[in-house]
Amino acid sequence: MAILDVAVDSGKADGKMGGSSSSEVAADSEQQIGLGVRHLCDSGITRLPSRYVLPPVERPGKSRSALLPVVDLIGLRARAPCELAALDAACRDYGFFQVVNHGVGADVGRGMLDVARRFFFDLPQAERARYMSGDIRAAVRFGTSFNQLKDGVLSWRDFLKLLISDSRRLADVVPSWPSAPVDLREATASYARACQRLFRELMDAALEALGIVGRRRDELLEECEGGSQMMMVNCFPACPEPDLTLGMPPHSDYGFLTILLQDEVNGLEVMSSQGDGEWLVVEPQPGALVVNVGDHLEIFSNGSYRSVLHRVRVNGRRARVSVASLHSLAAERVITPAAELVNEPDKPRQYMDTDMATFLAYLASAEGKYKSFLHSRRIVRRNPSSTVPLESDNTR
Ligand SMILES: O=C(O)CCC(=O)C(=O)O
Numbered sequence: 142m143a144i145l146d147v148a149v150d151s152g153k154a155d156g157k158m159g160g161s162s163s164s165e166v167a168a169d170s171e172q173q174i175g176l177g178v179r180h181l182c183d184s185g186i187t188r189l190p191s192r193y194v195l196p197p198v199e200r201p202g203k204s205r206s207a208l209l210p211v212v213d214l215i216g217l218r219a220r221a222p223c224e225l226a227a228l229d230a231a232c233r234d235y236g237f238f239q240v241v242n243h244g245v246g247a248d249v250g251r252g253m254l255d256v257a258r259r260f261f262f263d264l265p266q267a268e269r270a271r272y273m274s275g276d277i278r279a280a281v282r283f284g285t286s287f288n289q290l291k292d293g294v295l296s297w298r299d300f301l302k303l304l305i306s307d308s309r310r311l312a313d314v315v316p317s318w319p320s321a322p323v324d325l326r327e328a329t330a331s332y333a334r335a336c337q338r339l340f341r342e343l344m345d346a347a348l349e350a351l352g353i354v355g356r357r358r359d360e361l362l363e364e365c366e367g368g369s370q371m372m373m374v375n376c377f378p379a380c381p382e383p384d385l386t387l388g389m390p391p392h393s394d395y396g397f398l399t400i401l402l403q404d405e406v407n408g409l410e411v412m413s414s415q416g417d418g419e420w421l422v423v424e425p426q427p428g429a430l431v432v433n434v435g436d437h438l439e440i441f442s443n444g445s446y447r448s449v450l451h452r453v454r455v456n457g458r459r460a461r462v463s464v465a466s467l468h469s470l471a472a473e474r475v476i477t478p479a480a481e482l483v484n485e486p487d488k489p490r491q492y493m494d495t496d497m498a499t500f501l502a503y504l505a506s507a508e509g510k511y512k513s514f515l516h517s518r519r520i521v522r523r524n525p526s527s528t529v530p531l532e533s534d535n536t537r
Contacts, residue, residue: 174190174192174285174295175285176266176270176285177266177269177283177284177285177299178285178297178298178299178376178377178378179261179262179266179269179299179376179378180266182378182379183266186381187381188381188382189380189381189382189385189386192294192295193294193295193296193297193385193386194294194382194385194386195294195385195386195387196294199294199387199390200384200385200386200387201383201384201386201387201410201420201452201454202420203420204410204419204420204421204422204454205419205420205421205422206421206422206424207411207413207421207422207423208424209231209235209237209238209239209411209423209431210227210230210231210235210237210238210239211227211238211239211240211241211429212224212227212228212231212238212239212240212241212432213240213241213242214240214241214242214243214244214339214342214343215242217342217343217346218342220346220349225346225349225350226350228343228346228347228350229347229350229351232347232350232434232438232442232445232446232447233445233446233447234414234447235411235414235447235449236411236414236433236434236446236447236448236449237411237423237431237432237433237434237449237451238431238432238433239426239429239430239431239432240339240343240429240430240431240432241426241428241429243339243429243430244335244338244339244342245332245335245336245339245402245430246335247428249328249331249332249335250332250402250430252324252328252331252332253328253329253331253332253402253464254402254404254462254464255328256322256324256325256328256329257301257374257376257462257464258404258462259322260301260319260321260322260325260374261299261376261378261460261462262376262460263322264321264322268319268321269283269299269301269319270283271283271319272301272319275290277290277501277504277505278501279302279304280303280304280306280314280317281301281302281303281304281317281318281319282301282302283299283300283301283302283319284299284300284302285298285299285300286298287389287390287392287509287510288504288507288509288510290505291504291506291507291509294386296386296387296388296389296390297377297378297380297383297386297387297388297455298375298376298377298388298389298453299375299376299378300373300374300375300376301319301373301374302371302372302373302374303318303329303333303371303372303374304369304370304371304372305333305369305370305371305372306369306471306472307367307368307369307471308337308366308367308368308369308370308468309366309367311330311333311334311337311370312330315329315330329372329374332372332402332464332466333370333372333466336370336372336400336466336468337366337370337468339400339430340365340368340370340397340398340400340466340468341362341365341366343398343432344361344362344365344397344398345358345362347398347438347446348361348362351442351445351446351479351481351482352481352482353479353481353482357481364470364471364474365397365468365470367471368397368468368469368470368471368474369396369468369469369470369471369472369497370466370467370468371396371466371467372464372465372466372467373464373465373466373467374462374464375388375389375453375462375463375464375465376460376461376462377408377453377455377460377461377462377463378455378460379455379456379457379458379459379460380455380456380457381457382457383454383455383456383457386455387452387453387454387455388408388452388453388454388455388461389451389452389453390452390510390511391412391450391451391452391510391511392450392451392452392509392510392511392512393435393436393448393449393450393451393511393512393514393515394433394435394436394448394465394467395435395436395437395467395469395500395514396435396436396437396438396467396468396469397434397435397437397438397441397468397469397470398432398433398434398435398438398468399432399433399435399465399466399467399468400430400431400432400465400466400468401430401431401432401433401463401464401465401466402430402463402464402466403425403431403461403462403463403464404425404461404462404463405425405427406425406456406459406460406461406462407422407423407424407425407454407456407461408453408454408455408456408461408463409422409423409431409451409453409463410422410423410451410452410453410454411423411433411449411450411451412449412450412451414447414449420452422454433448433449433451434446434447434448434449435448435467435469436448436512436514436515436518437469437470437476437495439492439515440476440477440478440492440495440515440518441476441477441478441479441482442478442479442482443478443479443482443483443488443490443491443492444478444491444492445482448512448515450511450512469497472496472497472498473496473497473498474496474497475494475495475496476494476495476496477492477494478490478491478492489520489522490520491519491520492515492518492519492520493518493519493520495518500514503517
């Protein structure tokens with residue numbers, strides 16, 4: 142979900158094994174930790190500070206390599222039936238796919254990753270710290286961990302969040318973005334624009350695959366054009382004890398689709414759709430982008446498309462950089478299952494209406510890990526006259 146806070150929670154997680162105790166390592170202080178993982182690494186730590194040590198059952202453990210389904214945007218544009226079917230099946234069965242021939246220029250992707258790396262690794266900490274904010278609604282924010290105000294255990298991750306409330310007004314928000322490195326604004330704006338085009342094209346095809354056509358589809362696509370976009374520029378430094386922690390805990394994304402650009406370092410893991418609780422490593426494919434269904438699309442499709450749990454594993458040798466671009470409709474828009482996809486009593490409505498304000502209020506009160514927000518919007522029918530939210534089911 143990737144919305145975090147930079148103020149540090151006062152409580153330490155207890156009862157953990159491994160890692161360093163705060164008395165052993167001076168770096169394990171709330172103040173150091175609040176400045177982010179990258180800064181912590183500069184202090185020369187050789188053990189993982191205890192605030193990052195997960196209880197044994199939540200540690201990364203085993204995972205296996207797997208190939209995500211591949212969708213070719215050229216075929217999709219031509220509405221090749223096999224490509225539309227591949228997109229539909231990927232969204233229904235896996236919730237994740239790789240997209241090739243996606244139209245995001247190689248130089249644009251490279252430029253984005255390059256400037257992200259320099260933002261995290263070349264700038265003095267004071268420069269990044271200018272963008273720290275305790276407000277989860279801030280449109281530009283440098284932060285650390287996952288949902289830092291609420292995290293019991295911190296995540297090994299720093300991030301720069303850039304929110305574009307209305308995609309058509311990208312040019313208006315760019316001047317509020319960090320001015321260093323000098324090319325950050327230009328490189329990030331080019332990449333953000335390319336993602337907007339790709340999002341619209343993928344939604345166009347996904348709506349058709351869901352059977353939403355004609356004027357209704359045109360209206361929704363227009364809404365996508367003026368929709369919200371949240372860019373999460375992530376940095377996962379090399380970690381002294383990577384088996385004890387995660388870069389991001391298991392979570393799902395709030396929007397319709399997320400487009401993920403990653404460098405060549407492994408890290409992303411997706412929950413298997415087999416219901417066996419296995420984590421699948423997504424090997425970065427040169428030139429491909431990873432796309433996943435978010436909670437809003439699961440709600441809109443009345444559960445036909447799946448917003449799937451994913452997490453980030455860190456390693457002891459190489460830092461990893463990724464950029465997740467989360468796309469949805471306008472922030473004030475209420476997301477509701479599409480009327481075309483609700484059919485009582487065969488396919489009853491499965492989710493309550495939701496909106497961004499509800500999501501942010503939820504995040505302010507909870508960690509937001511797993512699929513807890515989506516589950517809070519789910520409807521179960523115990524008897525024909527009552528509906529109550531479903532309890533957590535973290536398998537998809
Ligand atoms: O870095 C990744 O591979 C995933 C990032 C992610 O899940 C997020 O930013 O929400």
